[in-house]
Amino acid sequence: MKKIWLALAGMILAFSASAAQFTDGKQYITLDKPVAGEPQVLEFFSFYCPHCYQFEQVLHVSDNVKKKLPEGTKMTKYHVEFLGPLGKDLTQAWAVAMALGVEDxxxxxxFEAxxxxxxxQTTADIRKVFVDAGVKGEEYDAAWNSFVVKSLVAQQEKAAADLQLQGVPAMFVNGKYQLNMQGMDTSSMDIFVQQYADTVKYLVEKK
Structure with missing residues (x-):
């Protein structure tokens, strides 16, 4: 656990800040070109991304963010296609998961697979993960090339392009703000996760 945390902390500039203070340019960045119509809270990730694995599976950042969100706030996760040999296929598979409501x-x-x-290693292997998780093969197959899934793939690609996404994991709020991990307090895992979640909540409520 300690090694994993140090690996994540290695990509983050240590910064000591009060969890109660949120400053543009530190814990978050205001986008030069806000994008209208994006989900309230939007997270980008890739199943190929080691830091995304730590973010989700070790630190449980997404879960902690969800707990902090005001009632009625929607949190959306999009997969990116620019990492790994099956990046495009995994983005389509994530669209299938979204369409079937089986993301969790x-x-x-x-991530494990x-x-x-x-x-x-192949699209058949991706399908097997779904089936092993309890998704019926025929439902997966029907969804794979469906209009809904194609639309969700296009939606993910467009959001990444419109927000000028540079890397993952990344989180945006209201198409106006991007969380800035380099400005978070990394003195401990718990403090980092807490401040990250608190910053998202602050931005959602920011007028």
């Missing part, structure tokens, strides 16, 4: 069922086993056991 798929996230952990897909892609990064830990490395058993995802």
């Amino acid at each position: 069922k798929i996230t952990s086993p897909m 892609v990064q830990k056991t490395q058993t995802v």
